Amino acid sequence: MRGFLLNRLSQSLILLLIVSVIGFFVLNLLPGGPLAQFGLDPGMTQDDLERLKEQLGLNRPLFIQYLDWAWRLLQGDWGHSFRDGAPVLAVIGRHVLATLLLMGTSTAIAIAIGTWIGIRGATHRYSLFDYMATVGAMVALSIPTFWFGLVGIYIFSLQLGWLPAGNMYTIGDGSVLNYLHHLIMPSIVLSLVHVAIWSRYMRSATLDAISQDFVKTARAKGLSERRVIMKHVVGNALLPMITLAGVQLPSILTGALVTETVFTWPGMGRLFLDSLGYSDYPVVMGLLMFSAILVILGNLIADIAVAIVDPRIRLG
Amino acid sequence: MVATIQPVAPHDVALSVRDLTVNLPKGMERTHAVENISFDLKRGQILCVIGESGSGKSVTANAIMGLLPNVIRVSSGAIHLDGMNIIGMPQDKLRSLRGRVVSMIFQDPLSALNPLMTVGAQIDEVMAAHGVGTPKSRRGRAIELLTEVGLPDPALMYHQYPFRLSGGQRQRVMIAMALALEPTILIADEPTTALDVTTQAQILELIREIQRRKGMSVMFITHDFGVVAEIADSVVVMEKGHIVEQGSAQQVLKSPGHPYTRRLIAAVPHLTGEDRVPLETADKAPILKVEGLMKTYRSGSSLFSAQRVVPAVNEVSFDLAPGRTLGVVGESGSGKSSLGRLLIKLLDSDGGGILFEGRDIAKLSEAEFRPLRPRVQMIFQDPFASLNPRSTIGHILTVGPVAHGTPYAQAREEAKALLAHVGLDAGAFDRFPHEFSGGQRQRIGIARALMFKPKLLIADEAVSALDVSIQAQILQLLDQIQRETGVSMIFITHDLRVASQICDEIAVMQKGRIVERGPPSQIFLDPQSAYTRELVAAIPGEQPGSTRPVAANG
Numbered sequence: 087m088r089g090f091l092l093n094r095l096s097q098s099l100i101l102l103l104i105v106s107v108i109g110f111f112v113l114n115l116l117p118g119g120p121l122a123q124f125g126l127d128p129g130m131t132q133d134d135l136e137r138l139k140e141q142l143g144l145n146r147p148l149f150i151q152y153l154d155w156a157w158r159l160l161q162g163d164w165g166h167s168f169r170d171g172a173p174v175l176a177v178i179g180r181h182v183l184a185t186l187l188l189m190g191t192s193t194a195i196a197i198a199i200g201t202w203i204g205i206r207g208a209t210h211r212y213s214l215f216d217y218m219a220t221v222g223a224m225v226a227l228s229i230p231t232f233w234f235g236l237v238g239i240y241i242f243s244l245q246l247g248w249l250p251a252g253n254m255y256t257i258g259d260g261s262v263l264n265y266l267h268h269l270i271m272p273s274i275v276l277s278l279v280h281v282a283i284w285s286r287y288m289r290s291a292t293l294d295a296i297s298q299d300f301v302k303t304a305r306a307k308g309l310s311e312r313r314v315i316m317k318h319v320v321g322n323a324l325l326p327m328i329t330l331a332g333v334q335l336p337s338i339l340t341g342a343l344v345t346e347t348v349f350t351w352p353g354m355g356r357l358f359l360d361s362l363g364y365s366d367y368p369v370v371m372g373l374l375m376f377s378a379i380l381v382i383l384g385n386l387i388a389d390i391a392v393a394i395v396d397p398r399i400r401l402g
Numbered sequence: 403m404v405a406t407i408q409p410v411a412p413h414d415v416a417l418s419v420r421d422l423t424v425n426l427p428k429g430m431e432r433t434h435a436v437e438n439i440s441f442d443l444k445r446g447q448i449l450c451v452i453g454e455s456g457s458g459k460s461v462t463a464n465a466i467m468g469l470l471p472n473v474i475r476v477s478s479g480a481i482h483l484d485g486m487n488i489i490g491m492p493q494d495k496l497r498s499l500r501g502r503v504v505s506m507i508f509q510d511p512l513s514a515l516n517p518l519m520t521v522g523a524q525i526d527e528v529m530a531a532h533g534v535g536t537p538k539s540r541r542g543r544a545i546e547l548l549t550e551v552g553l554p555d556p557a558l559m560y561h562q563y564p565f566r567l568s569g570g571q572r573q574r575v576m577i578a579m580a581l582a583l584e585p586t587i588l589i590a591d592e593p594t595t596a597l598d599v600t601t602q603a604q605i606l607e608l609i610r611e612i613q614r615r616k617g618m619s620v621m622f623i624t625h626d627f628g629v630v631a632e633i634a635d636s637v638v639v640m641e642k643g644h645i646v647e648q649g650s651a652q653q654v655l656k657s658p659g660h661p662y663t664r665r666l667i668a669a670v671p672h673l674t675g676e677d678r679v680p681l682e683t684a685d686k687a688p689i690l691k692v693e694g695l696m697k698t699y700r701s702g703s704s705l706f707s708a709q710r711v712v713p714a715v716n717e718v719s720f721d722l723a724p725g726r727t728l729g730v731v732g733e734s735g736s737g738k739s740s741l742g743r744l745l746i747k748l749l750d751s752d753g754g755g756i757l758f759e760g761r762d763i764a765k766l767s768e769a770e771f772r773p774l775r776p777r778v779q780m781i782f783q784d785p786f787a788s789l790n791p792r793s794t795i796g797h798i799l800t801v802g803p804v805a806h807g808t809p810y811a812q813a814r815e816e817a818k819a820l821l822a823h824v825g826l827d828a829g830a831f832d833r834f835p836h837e838f839s840g841g842q843r844q845r846i847g848i849a850r851a852l853m854f855k856p857k858l859l860i861a862d863e864a865v866s867a868l869d870v871s872i873q874a875q876i877l878q879l880l881d882q883i884q885r886e887t888g889v890s891m892i893f894i895t896h897d898l899r900v901a902s903q904i905c906d907e908i909a910v911m912q913k914g915r916i917v918e919r920g921p922p923s924q925i926f927l928d929p930q931s932a933y934t935r936e937l938v939a940a941i942p943g944e945q946p947g948s949t950r951p952v953a954a955n956g
Contacts, residue, residue, distance in 0.1 A: 298513060299508060299510055299513040299514045300513060300514055300515055300516040300517075302469065302508065302514075303508065303514045303515065303516075303576070303579075304516070304527075305469055305500070306467055306469060306500055306501065306505060306506040306508075307500065307501040307505070307527060307528045307531060307579065308497050308498065308499070308500035308501030308502060308528070308531050308532060309497075309501075309527065309531045310497065310531070313531070317519075317527075318516050321516075321518050322516070322517070322518060325518075395518070396517070396518065397517070397518065397520075397563040397565065398517060398563070398565045401563065401566070
């Protein structure tokens with residue numbers, strides 16, 4: 087187990103290095119370069135730009151810039167936003183909680199409902215429920231999330247007026263209820279597609295497990311059908327799902343670009359879009375590294391979780 | 403057939419099946435899985451139900467357990483378990499009988515245990531499900547059971563996960579689980595088929611010993627008359643959903659009445675102990691000479707964890723004359739399949755030489771070996787998995803020779819001739835693999851290998867997946883082909899009886915080494931090594947030198 091962890095950690099570090107190199111150089115290939123936004127300012131002269139370049143160290147060779155940036159990154163200095171000069175980590179920190187609230191809620195909804203639909207669909211295969219779940223999942227997967235968002239806003243905000251159309255809270259009202267009220271629609275809209283994905287995977291994982299010999303053994307022992315399903319089938323079906331959850335973990339923190347835009351939710355997804363539009367390179371690079379770390383962390387956590395649950399890996 | 407339907411079975415009958423008919427869903431090849439079958443399992447006896455695949459023996463077992471899938475329904479008849487008719491019994495009542503009155507062990511011990519639960523927890527579960535005992539008393543009982551089935555260190559075994567156990571040990575755990583509540587009836591569905599021959603002998607011995615000690619009634623399903631001879635008190639022979647013959651083991655084995663039974667018994671490969679008449683060939687120089695061949699598997703190699711090293715093939719040397727067959731026998735993990743793959747270079751060797759027609763092919767690169775590939779061909783074990791389901795038989799047969807430069811028209815003619823030769827009609831050329839039975843597919847596999855006019859055929863467990871009657875036909879076909887074409891053969895098998903049928907010489911492998919090599923007469927009648935003696939002694943239903951299975955207790 088220790089060897090396995092060390093192995094995975096060293097692999098992760100190499101992976102991070104590769105991501106950072108590619109990210110850094112590709113970003114600098116964009117037309118206009120890091121100072122494109124400043125160039126649009128009519129008050130800026132060429133001399134000003136040169137001076138700015140010198141100040142920010144952008145006149146050095148790209149390779150040196152990368153080493154400098156990476157070295158600071160390791161020391162916890164992720165640079166400063168071009169927009170307001172705030173430290174990148176602080177900018178990310180401002181938005182990550184909003185995203186965590188939205189994505190955390192919708193993921194919890196998706197996993198709970200998706201697991202239930204998946205198990206029920208598999209144990210009642212080809213029933214009316216199973217067909218409806220299948221069709222429902224296809225619909226949720228084939229219609230883009232923003233459309234559900236717009237329809238939701240039209241019906242529940244404009245027509246019925248039950249739910250707010252956007253934002254995370256009403257300015258001046260910081261109560262929990264107010265947050266929850268704003269959370270309902272975006273979290274449900276966002277969870278639709280995840281319920282669909284999760285339930286399909288869960289259904290097929292359950293079907294795989296249910297046809298195993300040990301399930302027949304469990305029935306032959308005289309266990310109740312409920313215990314056969316809950317203990318023997320679901321236990322084994324959840325193993326591959328842990329890996330899937332690990333893959334989804336990063337999206338919980340990096341946010342949903344489209345949904346956050348539709349509901350003007352002040353999260354990471356919107357931060358990324360805004361920063362890109364503003365050529366705010368330090369923030370974009372920071373977000374890139376942040377999500378890369380999350381992807382690797384998510385997979386690492388999933389691998390460790392599988393190892394903990396599965397004795398064949400833990401002890402093997 | 404039994405004429406009268408008794409409402410309640412007499413007291414000395416543990417299980418009574420009367421006029422049982424089980425329907426199959428529409429669109430299957432038969433309308434009934436079993437039709438009008440009746441038999442009794444007497445208390446304290448072992449009843450063997452024997453039949454080939456598709457005979458309905460497993461469906462019968464599942465019907466008795468109340469575990470038939472929803473689409474398969476009992477349409478008429480009665481099953482009395484310990485005097486109670488279970489047909490039409492409510493589900494929860496049925497459930498309370500399972501594991502308590504009747505329990506079951508299955509064919510494949512590797513997949514029959516839940517990989518995520520400890521052995522102890524899985525045994526505990528049977529008792530807990532029927533509300534027996536306290537956690538503490540159940541734990542004691544589980545350890546007692548593990549001792550009873552002969553597992554080493556039961557207290558430690560209790561906390562072990564199944565993947566740590568060998569196949570034989572897992573089957574012992576299954577038996578312990580089935581015995582937990584001292585059921586009246588034990589159903590064993592081919593419990594030794596997936597095991598090595600020495601393990602099989604141990605498990606059969608264990609089942610018989612426990613059955614005698616507890617006076618349990620056992621219904622034992624098998625396809626192997628050797629196993630029947632070892633343990634059966636009485637026998638039921640099934641064919642295509644019908645019982646064609648039943649009676650005492652003595653009677654059925656010694657004087658089978660029904661032609662199907664006679665055919666089945668005749669088809670059982672038995673130890674001949676006689677040497678084959680060698681084929682006369684012009685060339686006496688060995689076609690294949692293997693010298694000190696080595697292959698070591700390394701796994702788990704990485705920066706931080708230690709490497710596991712398994713020597714699969716260790717200093718193996720032998721030679722093979724043209725037109726002769728060398729049998730390679732051994733238990734799983736003996737390295738026999740690795741040896742086969744090394745010879746055809748599907749696997750690279752670590753050391754030693756393979757001289758094929760005088761040329762060392764072990765050191766050749768893939769590109770250098772390619773022109774030689776047609777001359778060494780392989781017949782695979784699983785006739786279902788080794789043919790591409792999307793290709794026609796014609797394509798499967800011709801694609802290789804065409805790739806090696808034969809014009810298509812010529813390849814097609816040869817393929818059609820070969821299909822006729824292996825006993826299929828020429829119409830097979832345009833059909834797909836799924837339209838053929840297992841035996842026919844294996845014939846196609848043989849035809850495919852022969853398309854290249856090989857000098858050496860390597861057959862890896864080529865008949866292991868087939869029913870005995872089909873097995874006999876395929877062995878005959880291979881023998882005939884060898885006599886006609888003079889091809890040399892390496893026949894890899896775990897079944898010594900099969901090896902004794904077709905080989906001029908047999909090499910016995912254990913842990914990567916050849917421990918003994920000699921003609922069948924030596925291997926079976928006068929084995930030189932202790933391991934060979936052990937293997938031969940473990941063959942079910944055989945006394946070396948005899949030509950017929952002998953009855954149990956004989």
